[in-house]
Amino acid sequence: MQAKVNLKLVDEVIKSWGADPAFLIPMMQDIQAQYNYLPRPALNRLQEKLNIPLTRVSEVATFYKTFSLKPKGKYIIQVCTGTACHLRGAPRIADSFMRELGIEVNGTTKNGLFTLSTVNCLGACALAPVVKVNEDVHGQVSSDKVKKIIEAYAARKK
């Protein structure tokens, strides 16, 4: 679902970084923290207020992996696919999430609850394989636990 963008809020973010284009990345990080993604009106505002071409804004927004131009789900599932996790079965974990949620990597479930993504390394390699859901780190996940993890978060909604 597209978010309703409060341009005042975007202006505040721009102001807090002194409207300096050198801080374009932190500004975008702050905006994304608000909306879970980078809404187009906010990007237009950045371009306008910083007086830079929109190509420069979109170049940065598409280069860095943390930025998303699409709205994300309430719970963002990150399956770590770092080397240690890969060896301990991360591909099987990612497959199980895809199967259980019925979406591909970078997809969002129809009810807007889950977004599935993979991440290069969460730096919790000793706990491999690792899955992060929003701020919670789940260590030593096995493919049979995937369903339980999904159910636990789905139940929270109610």
Added chain:
Amino acid sequence: MKINSLADLESVKSKALAASAAMEKTVIVCGGTGCLSYGSAELASALERKIKDRKLNAKVMLKMSGCHGFCERGPIVVIEPDKIYYQRVGRRDKEKAAEELVETTLVQGKVVESFLYSDPVTKERMIDYYKIPFYAKQKRIALRNSGHINPADIDDYIATGGYAALVKALAMKPEAVIEEIKKSNLRGRGGGGYPTGRKWESTRKAEGPVKYIICNGDEGDPGAFMDRSIMEGDPHTVLEGMVIAAYAIAKGKAPAHGFIYVRHEYPLAVKNLTKAIEQAREHGLLGKNILNSGFDFDLRINRGGGAFVCGESSALMRSLEGRVGEPRAKYVHATEKGLWDQPTNLNNVETYACLPEIIVKGADWFASIGTKGSKGTKVFSLVGKVNNTGLVEVPMGIPLREIVFDIGGGIRKGKKFKAVQTGGPSGGVIPDSMIDLPVDFDELTRVGSMMGSGGLIVMDEEDCMVDVAYYFVKFLEEESCGKCVPCREGLRRMRQIFDRITTGNGNPDDMVMLEELCTAMKLGSLCGLGQTAANPVMSTINYFRSEYEAHIKDKKCPAGVCKALIAYMIDPESCTGCQLCVKNCPSGAIKGVKKKPHTIDKEICIKCGVCYDVCKFDSVKRK
């Protein structure tokens, strides 16, 4: 309180030491990312309540520390001064564990047997922190405080001798500081291994209206987390190292500014560093007129955007400028024209963390550790198929065998050791025949791998070397910034070849083509990412050629990994008929009745591997 002199620092130190000496015991709960995921924060609050209930507040100090390194054993609790090491404390029940710990250890003065570490081989239970094999063979310089001090408390850092190096350095001439670092032979811990002192000297010599000091905390190598632990567990040591570097590099009226570039995936590191920066400013250790010496230096944190290539120094600088992280050619030295085209010194987190100790203990002390070409210690993240996974800091030159088998406790589930992968996507694999290799910068490069930032990933007989190379190629294809053709196109072609090989469609020419692409990328790529991208492929071809041949000629994956080339089956001898796999199979491919061996219908099986994961008797085989 502002610290203006050595005397001020000493007084903060003695006050902090007196406060902890007044306590009978200190309970240190690990608050690193690993232990936190096992609920160490809840454990700490349960302990706090119980300590209060038993009115032990005046005798017992409770604190949260950074990472102990032995993350797999979390939550870890250490009781000082007795050096009691408790592990896996309250994984299931925090309340009960806290109760037991407080009653038995703090009130009755006895150890809780069930929290003790037991050796995976001898089964012997151990109490003493430093006698546990995982720690006994380590030598900690960069990690000296991690796990011991509270990262949110500057006094705790000062109590262990923190900021004494800064006082000492500011009393020296900047040139003398550089000389000392040069004499120590410290080489950059970020991967390249460039001598730190020489880099400083070039940056100092370069003329410019401003100088930049950057800390590279964009630890992108998958399977490596040493910088994360240092930033989380001992942020002040990074700051102290950076101020020392800034002092040595600044010249005349040119001001120096600092940046710490932290990976987006490390929120706790950002939090702890932010707090540390505030405290250092309050204490007059950052900002204007540091330690009343007339020297000014301040720094800020930038969060990365999740691009692996930004770990490369010139790409990182472009990212700091608010641009796309594309590297540039290296004939322009960053020491002369780096960030915003000004003289810039960039070092890695671990490099900065070593500096205070070198200044305090002297270059000769540091140079006495390690090998001829590589001095000091190196932190490795020992992960993969070893029994003891975690962070280890060892002297340079230690045989690989000691890391894997003594510290790491050997291979999990009694499987056979196959190889070690070092250096992340820029490194290579080291086969079991080279297990006695002394680990240092030069030796690793000689055998076709590299030190990299320090990931050390252990692989066993069930790991396919073709799949490992494929994994890194896919990783790099995704992370290549696309600026230069050899890297962008070379990786894509390599990936396509691996697509074929791992699905049984490879042909004998594929290996020749892979080798050609490797050479071209090595010679033609712009930055380290592309130049070293061949290492995982070349080293696996060199040491495990027969495994490639098995995939290409026999259409078989001997390790049982490549999905298209294997089938899952159940060993009727060891299957107990427990029905666990039947219940968990998402496609209903497993048939069988209770207490009778089960079978997998290959026609229905989707090869998801769930049965393999759930089987408690190792009866599911991949062939």
